[in-house]
Amino acid sequence: MSPVVVVIAVLFVVVVLAGLAFMRRSGADELPGAVGGSPALRPAPETRDRIFFLRFEGADDEDYVGGILGRHGGKTTSAAKAREMALDLVRAAPTATHVHAGPAADAPAGPGLARIGLPGGVVVGFHVVSTRKLGTVADDTDLSAVVAELRAVAAFTDAELQSAELIGAETDVDANAPALIAVDPSTRPGHQQCSYCRTSFPAHDTRCPACGARVGV
Structure with missing residues (x-):
């Protein structure tokens, strides 16, 4: 060779x-x-100290959320009140436009400050401290997962809930705070998407409110 x-x-x-x-x-x-x-996809961390931000827009939604803040706004160590806060957010959440859910360490300023550049709307901050760890949300665009997390908080026992705070959050595009992520409309609980224009609307409606198309046609 x-x-x-x-x-x-x-x-x-x-x-x-x-x-x-x-x-x-x-x-x-x-x-x-x-x-x-x-x-x-990296698994979401488990934590005893979690925070939620939900943004709503439109007169009806903003009035509804204002009512929630009027009834439950503030900080509490009552497990019963904390569960009521979580349940009210479960009812409101399907129309949220942007969200963040994760460990409270994500929000150094607490539930009163979130980061988003959109004008208008109202943002709710919800901070929960518990004795039991709970998995956080891996994908904030998945509103169903966020609602499931809120339902889990609402199911905590008196011994498992330590404190909760529900307040209206200020927003700033440059805030040292969690960025709110736009919700994937297809993940809205109790909603469907129009086959033609992709608008999300309540599942019980038979016609798209945006383009008028009938469901199933």
Whole structure:
């Protein structure tokens, strides 16, 4: 075998080994469950100290949320009152436009300040401290998941709930606070999407309020 052939063979082996090493290193950086080289969604952390922000717009929704704040606004150590706060938010949440749900550490200024650049609307901040850990929401665009989290808070026992605070939050596009994420309309509990214009509206309606299309046609 000529020296040239030997050199080419050695170089080929070196390139192959280097490629395998690179692939292994790249794979080590992926989360378990990754498919096709794409990182899997990181699981949401569990916490005893969680915070929610929900934004609403439109006269009817803003009036409704104002009523909730009028009845339950403030801070409490009463588990019964905390559950009422959570249940009222469960009822209001299906029409929220933007949300954030996660550990309270996400919001250094507490439930009174959220980050969003949209004008108008009203934002509610809800801070809950419990003795039992609860998983937070992995994807804030999934309103059904946010509502499920609020339902879980509403199901806490007296011994599990330590305190809760429900207030109207101020907003600022540059605030040191959680950014509110636009809700995916298809995840609204009790809602459906128009097949033609993709508007989200209550599931019991038979006609789209935006384009007039009939449901199922």
